[in-house]
Amino acid sequence: MIYSNLIEYLESVRCRYLLNEPLKKHTTMKVGGPADIYVEARSAEVLVGILSIAKKEDIPIFLIGNGSNLLVSDYGFRGIIVKLEGDFSKIYIKSDDVISCGPGAKLIDLCKFALENSLSGLEFAYGIPGSCGGAVYMNAGAYGGEIKNVIKKVECINYDSKKKIMLRDDCKFEYRKSLFSSEKIIITNVEFTLHKSRFETIKEKMDAIMAKRVSKQPLDFPSAGSMFKRPKGYYVGPMIEKCGLKGFSIGGAKVSEKHAGFVVNKGNATCKDVLDLVKKIKSDVKSKFGVNLEMEPLFLSS
Ligand SMILES: Cc1cc2nc3c(=O)[nH]c(=O)nc-3n(C[C@H](O)[C@H](O)[C@H](O)COP(=O)(O)OP(=O)(O)OC[C@H]3O[C@@H](n4cnc5c(N)ncnc54)[C@H](O)[C@@H]3O)c2cc1C
Known part of the structure; x- marks a missing residue:
C-alpha cells in the first residue's frame, strides 16, 4: 500500500490520522470528496517526519488551515492533507507589542488574545473564520485592514524541511495573495507587531466589525x-x-x-x-x- 510507511511512522509517533476522510467535513463550504489520508501534525518534529516520507515516496501534500477559503473537488485529493495543531496553535506575548502565533491558531482566537492584552491592530480581522496560517497565505483583509500591515516575521519550512525566516517585505504580499501562494512553503509561526491601546477602544472596534459582518453576510x-x-x-x-x-x-x-x-x-x-x-x-x-x-x-x- 502506498501509505504503509507513512502510517507506520504516524502510529509510531502517535499522530492522529484518518483514511479516506471526506474533505467536506473540513471546509466551511461543506463540499469536497475524500482525501486519501488526513493527518493532524501537532509538532515540528512530526511535520518534518511527514514531509520527509512524502518527499521520499513522491506523495502529494496539501496544507489545510480552517478550510474557509477552499473549494475541494468532488473527487477529493490523492495524497496527504496536513492540518497543523497542538504546538502549532499556541499564541503568546513575545515582547511588549509583539504576539507570536502558531499557524494552526484560529484568527478569531488571535484577535481575542490581542484584545485581552490591550493590543490594537488586528480588529479588522475579527470574524474572519480562518487560521493564522491561512490568513497570512491569503493576506486576509477586511474593513480597510490587511494582515500584511501587522506582520513582523514569518517562520517557514519548505518541502525539503529547510527552515527559513521571512520579514514582512520578503513575503511579497498583494491583494489576497503572498509569496506562499506561489512557492511551496509551510508557515510554521508568525509574529505580529501591534500597538498598545485601551481595551475598551479595541473592543468597541471589534464589536462594530462583528455587527457589520452579522448584518451583511x-x-x-x-x-x-x-x-x-x-x-x-x-x-x-x-x-x-x-x-x-x-x-x-x-x-x-x-x-x-x-x-x-x-x-x-x-x-x-x-x-x-x-x-x-x-x-x-x-x-x-x-x-x-x-x-x-x-x-x-x-x-x-x-
Ligand atoms: C463567512 C466567511 C467570511 C470571510 N470573510 C473574509 C474576509 O473578510 N476577508 C478575507 O480576506 N477572507 C475572508 N474569508 C475567507 C477566509 O476566511 C480567509 O481567506 C482565511 O484567511 C483563510 O484561512 P484558512 O485557514 O481557512 O485557510 P484555508 O482555506 O484552509 O487555506 C487557504 C490557503 O492557505 C494555505 N495554508 C493554510 N495554512 C497554511 C500554512 N500553515 N502554511 C502554508 N500554507 C497554508 C492552504 O494550503 C491554502 O492554499 C471569509 C470566509 C468565510 C467562510
Whole structure:
C-alpha cells in the first residue's frame, strides 16, 4: 500500500490520522470528496517526519488551515492533507507589542488574545473564520485592514524541511495573495507587531466589525466567504444582483439572497454545483458589465 510507511511512522509517533476522510467535513463550504489520508501534525518534529516520507515516496501534500477559503473537488485529493495543531496553535506575548502565533491558531482566537492584552491592530480581522496560517497565505483583509500591515516575521519550512525566516517585505504580499501562494512553503509561526491601546477602544472596534459582518453576510449557511475577488473600481455583489442572479441556484449551490457576492451551500451542494454557478455568474457579469470576475477561494483537486 502506498501509505504503509507513512502510517507506520504516524502510529509510531502517535499522530492522529484518518483514511479516506471526506474533505467536506473540513471546509466551511461543506463540499469536497475524500482525501486519501488526513493527518493532524501537532509538532515540528512530526511535520518534518511527514514531509520527509512524502518527499521520499513522491506523495502529494496539501496544507489545510480552517478550510474557509477552499473549494475541494468532488473527487477529493490523492495524497496527504496536513492540518497543523497542538504546538502549532499556541499564541503568546513575545515582547511588549509583539504576539507570536502558531499557524494552526484560529484568527478569531488571535484577535481575542490581542484584545485581552490591550493590543490594537488586528480588529479588522475579527470574524474572519480562518487560521493564522491561512490568513497570512491569503493576506486576509477586511474593513480597510490587511494582515500584511501587522506582520513582523514569518517562520517557514519548505518541502525539503529547510527552515527559513521571512520579514514582512520578503513575503511579497498583494491583494489576497503572498509569496506562499506561489512557492511551496509551510508557515510554521508568525509574529505580529501591534500597538498598545485601551481595551475598551479595541473592543468597541471589534464589536462594530462583528455587527457589520452579522448584518451583511449570510453566516447561517455554509460558504467560502466572498466568491470573487473585488475588481478595481467595481462592487461584486451589486453587479451580480443587477444580473438578476440574487437567489439563483444550481443544484445545492445558491447566490445568497443576503449578499450576492456569496455563494452558499443550501444543503447538499456538490463542488460541481458551485463551479457551474460560478461559471454562470462570471459569464453574465462579463456580458452585462464587461468585467472579468476571478474566484477568490482556491480550488483543490488532484
Ligand atoms: C463567512 C466567511 C467570511 C470571510 N470573510 C473574509 C474576509 O473578510 N476577508 C478575507 O480576506 N477572507 C475572508 N474569508 C475567507 C477566509 O476566511 C480567509 O481567506 C482565511 O484567511 C483563510 O484561512 P484558512 O485557514 O481557512 O485557510 P484555508 O482555506 O484552509 O487555506 C487557504 C490557503 O492557505 C494555505 N495554508 C493554510 N495554512 C497554511 C500554512 N500553515 N502554511 C502554508 N500554507 C497554508 C492552504 O494550503 C491554502 O492554499 C471569509 C470566509 C468565510 C467562510
